[in-house]
Amino acid sequence: MTAAPPHLNRRMIETLLADWLPKAKQRRLVLIYGRYEEGSSEFTVGVAGDRRRVHVTDQHSVLGLVEAWQRHQAERAADDVLVVTTSIDDAQLGWDVRGYALGRSTQTVDRARIVAQRFGATDLDPRIRTEPWLIDALLDAEPPGGWPRNGSVLTRDAAMRALIGARLGGGTLPEGALDPGALLTWSLEPTGPDRFARLSEQERAGVADWLAATVGEVARIILRLAADGRAADAMPLGLVGTVVTRPNASPEDALAFGGLLAGVQPQVLRAFTDAVGGTIERWISEAESGGLLAAVARERVTAVAERADQLAASANLTEALQDSRFLPSSLASTLRALASALSRPPAKGGISVVERVLDDVRNHALARLYPERLRAAEMAVRIHRWLASPLLDVTSVAAAVRHQIADWAWVDRALTTLWVGDAGGHPAVSQAYRALYQAARDRRERLDEHFATRLASWVSRASSNDPGGCLLVEDVLDAIARPVAGRRAPLIVVLDGMSTAVATEFGEQAAARGWREASPRQGERLAAVTVIPSVTRAARASLLAGTLNVGDQAAERGGFTAYWRKHRRGAALFHKNDLAGQAGHRLADALVDALAGEDVVGVVLNTIDDALDHGKEGERTGWLMHEITYLPELLDAARGYGRPVLLVADHGHVLERSATDKPLKAAGVESARWRAGAPGDGEVELAGPRVLLGGGRVTVPWREDVRYTSRKSGYHGGASLAEMVVPVLVLLPSEELLPAGWHVLSPEAVIPAWWEQQRASLPEPTAPVRGPGRRKAEPEPAMSLFSVEEPVESIGARVVATDVYAAQRAFVPKAPDKQIVATVIDALFDADGSLSLSAVAERAGRAARRPEFFAATLQRLLNVDGYPVLSLRDGDRNVKLDREMLQAQFGVRV
Structure with missing residues (x-):
């Protein structure tokens, strides 16, 4: 035995004894050529159903070996086994000792056989025997629970996967998930890469070779960096x-x-x-999902992106990477480019540049992690479009009301976001947003001034008999609620202080929840004019009584029930203190019983008005339905009982945007936005039958920045359009409840033209502008005069015909029909990749009776390998299709 004695451990000896002792008869001495790592130890092994105690000692001199055997004979039980690991040649031992030993000689160790036995195999891949480093590693790395059993033959791939799981994993790299994404994730863990760096050079090379052959050469880069102690820079370097x-x-x-x-x-x-980019994309999708791993995914993306920026800066590559989709510096650069484009006055050809830069912002992967920054950019571009559009004339109060609900409400909504701006952004971005905000406010102020002028003459004579083409707040029950009640008693929810801007959001959110909005006017959302001054005690009492009225909650309840009694219907009205249920029941029993019955049910919700009054509006850029206390539960109950719903306000509001904390000093102050006395700058005096306070004559501000009392988050009572125009949303759980002559409104029908990007009006660029994936358009081939144009199959049809789609569909039970999926893809493609969830549901028909479920099914069908081909945005209200990613994943082209 000239080779160096192999190192042995307890597990190896247990394996050898399990193989040898059944054939050892009564032999009690086992000599093994090797070195025992633990010096000496005692344990038991199973032999033919019995347990034998084993004593192991490491002896490398003849005298020590002989003494160990003699002591064992004298002190140990008759069936105890002594194992001696030694490097002494048999010739030196002589027959006095060897005669007692198993096989009458020192046993050599077949380490490859031990490996096979430790995996529960009877044989192993011959290639394993040619790689001593692999055998040594498998013997050294066996986990506490033992190696997995992989059948009668241990293959090299199975051995390598098990070894990598034990050496590199620690839970972060399970052997069943060896792909570039898993390795990249592993590279960010502190323990796995450190363990790899401590392996022998030969084992590192063997693992790298196998992973490179299995996963790709990407693995070699990652492991090379890990060996150098730079594994954490693998993904950042991939971005750079x-x-x-x-x-x-x-x-x-x-x-x-x-x-x-x-x-x-x-x-x-x-x-x-590419692998790094794909992994980052998946993490961003996880971060957007809001699941348990969302926070972890977000932290990973942020850490990798920020480190990539540091590496780029260290190599003076920041400027060269300004078109990267993943670096914070490139997102900041793109936003500055947008600010520069927005700062130029809207002109011919100017808008198209803004639109293209906005595309770059949207296409930046990190923008999905900062939806508030993307939203601010989109709102800025929308305001830019509006400023470039013709200004509608305020020819009458009725015209102003129609323009407010159809157009200017969306301006107010955008301005609320733009006021907050891009938190933490570059000063140039903030300056551009501020300038846009001010330009739009100046324009809105002129509209409010014109409206106030028309309002002064209109209010002196306006009444239910002569409304001047307007829907009055006291006529909402007559004109809207009664027709809706023709088939099923409605639930009337009064959202105190809901402005038309907030209503634009709630309309979208209701549609995303599966509600159908309805109106007696095709393509027009409903709105009414409130009373003067536009305060709760006059406006809400008038709304609920169906006639001009002033009063408290008792007056509102009495007026509401009296109105419906007059029309032979029972009715019940619930205020804030009537809504809370007992433990386990969100809504009060009386309210639930009323909803389950046949009477008209009214509910007053004060969340918005309370937020304004108590300073809770803060830097809010919008409202979500679930933020309105009890509203989600009421909508669910109404749907459950098959009731249509009216979401209506008694008045709107203006937000506090003043630079000063000092109110305007004036005489006759009665409230934040109305007073008695002669009007001054920004005010108008109003008198007539609709002026319910102040003795029929009041002075109210039409400018939003005028207030007479202490600072709050917002105010009402004045004569601005935002306060005077009351939104009315009629929501149906089913189109079967649509009143005769009424129309269903899709979200797209009520969106003004400037709100969404109109690509058809934009000339295509002749050269790349900014951002990845932009190429110069190829000239179209000339068409022969007599050629016959072949029908072109749609992009959706080609997608659902691919093998990739078939593979995805195999894992989706009850998948919708191919034609339906193709139709939805085509609709999204034609709409620049974005539609509301309700619009998608309309395209899908009966297959999307549950829009949220249908969208989730589409994601499973289209999001190949986790890439976000299809995603839900804006609180799951809108569906976004990444057109380039769709074509890349399914191998189709337009």
Whole structure:
């Protein structure tokens, strides 16, 4: 025995004894050529159903070995086994000792056989025997629970997967998930890469070779960085590496990146950067999902992106990477480019530049992690479009009301977001947003001034008999609620203080929840004019009584029941203190009983008005339905009982946007936005039958920045359009409840033209502008005069015909019909990749009776390998299709 004695451990000896002792008869001495790592130990092993105690000692001198055997004979039980690991040659031992030993000689160890036995195999892949490093590693790395059993033959792949799981995993790299994404995730863990770096050079090389052959050369880059203690920089380097892999990469950029990561072939680097980008995309999708792993995914993306920025800066590559989709610096650069485009006055050709830069912002992956920044950018561009559109004339109060609900309410909504701006953004971005805000406010102020002028003459004579083309707040029950009640008693929810801007959001959110909005006017959302001054005790009492009225909750309840009694219907009205249920019941029993009955039910919700009054509005940029206390439960109950719903306000509101905390000093102050006395700058005097307070004559401000009392989050009582125009949303759980002659409104029908990007009106760029994936358009081939145009199959039809789609569909039970999916894809594609959830449901028909479920099914069908081809945005209200990713994942082209 000339080879160095192998190192043995307890598990190896247990394996050997399990194989040898059944054939040892009464032999009690086992000599093994090797070194025992633990010096000496005692344990028991199972032999033919019995337990034998084993004593192991490591002896490398003849005298020590003989003494150990003699002591064992004298002190141990008759069936105890002594195992001696030794490096002494048999010739030196002599027959006095060898005669007692198993096989009468020192046993040599077949380490490969031990490996097979530790995996429960009877044989192993011959290639394993040719790789001593692999055998040594498998013997050394066996986990506490033992190796997995993989059948009668241990293959090299099974052995490598098990070894990698034990050496590198620690739970972060399970052997069943070996792919580039798993390795990249592993590279960010502190323990796995450190353990790899501590392996022998031969084992590191063997693992790297196998992973490169199995996963791709990406693995070799990651493991090379791990061996150098730089594993945490693998993904950041993958983001920076795009500076080299793009078509217009310069030699200077390649040289600079080589200082960060040298010696990588271009095709390998491209595969590496693609793998990193794909992994980041998946993490961003996880962060957007809001699940348990959302916070972890967000932290990972942020850490990798910020480190990539640091590496880029260290190599002077920040400017070269301004078109990256993943770096914070490139997102900031894109937002600055947007600010620059927005700062130019709207002109011919100017809007198209803004739209293209907005596309770059939307296409930036990190924008999905900062939806508030993306929302601010989108609102800024929308205001830019509105400022470029013709200004509608305020020819009458009725015209102003129609324009407010159809157009200017959306301006108010956008301005609320724009006021908050881009938190933490560049000063240039904030300045551009501020300038846009002010330009739009100036324009809105002129509209309010014109409206106030028309209002002064209209209010002196307006009444239910002569409304001047307007729907009056006291006529909402007559004109709207009664027709709706024709088939099923409605639930009338009064959202105190809901402005038309807030109503635009609630309309979208209700549609996303499966409600159908209805109106007697095709394509027009309903709105009414409230009373003067636009305060709760006059406006709400008039709304609920169906006639001009002033009073408290008792007056509201009495007026409501009296109105419906007059029309031979029972009715019940519930205020804030009537709504809370007992433990386990969100809504009060009396309210639930009323909803289950046949009477008209009215509920007053004060959340919005309370938030304004108590300063809780803060920097809010919008409202979500679930933020309105009891509203989600009421809507669910109404749907359950098949009731239509009226969401209506008694008045709107203006928000506090003043730079000063001092109110306007004036005489005759009665409330924040109305007083008695002669009007001054920004005010108008109103008198007539609709002026219910102040003796029929009041002075009210039409400018939003005028108030007479202490600072709050918002106010009402004045004569601005935002306060005077009352939104009325009629929501149906089923179109079967649609009143005769009425129409269903899709969300798209009520959106003004400037709100959404109109690509058809934008000339295509002749050269890349900014951002990835933009190429110069190819000239269209000339068409022969006599050629016959072949019918072109739609993009949706081609997608659902692919093998990729078939593979996805196999894992989706009860998948919708292919034609339905194709129709939805085509609709999204034609709409620039974005539609409301309700619009998608309309395209899908009966297949989308549950819109949220249908959207989730579409995601499972289209999101190949977790890539976000289809996603839900804006609180699951809108569906977004990534058109480029769809084409790439399914291998189709327009």
